[in-house]
Amino acid sequence: xxxxxxxxxxxxxxxxxxxxxxxxxxxxxxxxxxxxxxxxxxxxxxxxxxxxxxxxxxxxxxxxxxxxxxxxxxxxxxxxxxxxxxxxxxxxxxxxxxxxxxxxxxxxxxxxxxxxxxxxxxxxxxxxxxxxxxxxxxxxxxxxxxxxxxxxxxxxxxxxxxxxxxxxxxxxxxxxxxxxxxxxxxxxxxxxxxxxxxxxxxxxxxxxxxxxxxxxxxxxxxxxxxxxxxxxxxxxxxxxxxxxxxxxxxxxxxxxxxxxxxxxxxxxxxxxxxxxxxxxxxxxxxxxxxxxxxxxxxxxxxxxxxxxxxxxxxxxxxxxxxxxxxxxxxxxxxxxxxxxxxxxxxxxxxxxxxxxxxxxxxxxxxxxxxxxxxxxxxxxxxxxxxxxxxxxxxxxxxxxxxxxxxxxxxxxxxxx
Numbered sequence: 001x002x003x004x005x006x007x008x009x010x011x012x013x014x015x016x017x018x019x020x021x022x023x024x025x026x027x028x029x030x031x032x033x034x035x036x037x038x039x040x041x042x043x044x045x046x047x048x049x050x051x052x053x054x055x056x057x058x059x060x061x062x063x064x065x066x067x068x069x070x071x072x073x074x075x076x077x078x079x080x081x082x083x084x085x086x087x088x089x090x091x092x093x094x095x096x097x098x099x100x101x102x103x104x105x106x107x108x109x110x111x112x113x114x115x116x117x118x119x120x121x122x123x124x125x126x127x128x129x130x131x132x133x134x135x136x137x138x139x140x141x142x143x144x145x146x147x148x149x150x151x152x153x154x155x156x157x158x159x160x161x162x163x164x165x166x167x168x169x170x171x172x173x174x175x176x177x178x179x180x181x182x183x184x185x186x187x188x189x190x191x192x193x194x195x196x197x198x199x200x201x202x203x204x205x206x207x208x209x210x211x212x213x214x215x216x217x218x219x220x221x222x223x224x225x226x227x228x229x230x231x232x233x234x235x236x237x238x239x240x241x242x243x244x245x246x247x248x249x250x251x252x253x254x255x256x257x258x259x260x261x262x263x264x265x266x267x268x269x270x271x272x273x274x275x276x277x278x279x280x281x282x283x284x285x286x287x288x289x290x291x292x293x294x295x296x297x298x299x300x301x302x303x304x305x306x307x308x309x310x311x312x313x314x315x316x317x318x319x320x321x322x323x324x325x326x327x328x329x330x331x332x333x334x335x336x337x338x339x340x341x342x343x344x345x346x347x348x349x350x351x352x353x354x355x356x357x358x359x360x361x362x363x364x365x366x367x368x369x370x371x372x373x374x375x376x377x378x379x380x381x382x383x384x385x386x387x388x389x390x391x392x393x394x395x396x397x398x399x400x401x402x403x404x405x406x407x408x409x410x411x412x413x414x415x416x
Contacts, residue, residue, distance in 0.1 A: 026147025
């Protein structure tokens with residue numbers, strides 16, 4: 001099986017989204033829009049783009065893992081009129097194309113919204129002129145200085161102007177029971193807002209802290225948090241769920257400085273948890289590791305094919321009653337290489353397994369490292385007794401052992 005099909009198979013496995021959270025608070029004439037951006041990214045930036053030729057200026061927050069097939073993506077932002085957008089992953093849903101309407105990718109769609117629209121009604125009207133089919137597994141949360149909000153999905157647009165609203169990675173419709181949304185941090189934020197918080201920066205930060213994520217493994221979770229004040233243009237920022245160190249930008253002042261981009265992590269003092277994440281090597285953070293695993297999987301495919309042909313020749317010789325060595329070690333080594341290629345496909349496509357274990361993607365995947373370990377042990381014992389089989393079996397061991405070391409490093413033999 002070629003590597004391309006292994007990758008496609010891995011992409012098709014169930015993927016559990018790690019929730020980002022956002023909220024709107026509009027009370028006492030003040031509006032706050034908060035977001036916790038959850039990811040395993042190690043690169044982030046803040047980009048200020050002044051308006052020109054009739055376009056509105058805006059600030060954009062984007063992140064990047066380092067993965068060669070995952071580009072920088074603007075995750076959220078606010079324009080100088082006070083319109084805020086935030087993108088969230090939701091459960092995928094297919095829709096048929098809307099004839100006569102242009103379809104834009106997420107980043108182009110949201111950037112045009114901030115460049116051309118001053119509030120939620122204008123943004124919704126703009127989006128309704130476009131085919132939202134590419135929002136296959138994402139939605140756009142919009143909010144403005146007047147406290148209006150919208151949730152935009154490929155199948156529906158929900159509008160509201162309640163004093164508060166909280167949202168997470170959950171597909172919504174007009175009949176959604178928000179109390180039943182199975183995201184504890186969203187419910188925590190809703191409870192805080194319902195109980196009442198002061199319409200101040202500190203009050204809004206308390207909601208963000210209540211909705212943050214900080215997991216036991218590596219202390220990973222919320223990459224950065226933003227708190228927008230759409231009416232005043234203030235942008236407050238915290239990094240890697242550390243709310244003791246916050247900085248504030250004045251959007252209008254920053255836009256007067258022209259186009260400029262800031263490295264987000266460098267704006268804050270060293271963060272022990274983030275340093276641990278940076279030191280944790282995965283193919284989603286290191287290109288060399290991605291391409292090494294890709295090449296290793298390719299070598300496993302090649303040697304697996306050779307072993308398969310070898311085993312087939314042996315089987316034909318056996319049918320002709322010709323002398324032949326035992327065939328089962330070749331078959332076992334070949335099965336081990338098939339499992340290796342499948343595991344590599346998972347490692348190159350499903351990032352959550354590095355933090356929650358292989359069983360988080362699918363229970364059956366958790367058995368792969370143990371199967372590889374059994375194959376290695378059996379092959380080693382076989383080679384100790386039958387050194388003449390070194391040529392077919394030793395290359396398989398060379399391919400299997402580094403992957404087992406990686407499995408141990410990523411904690412696949414222990415519960416996360």
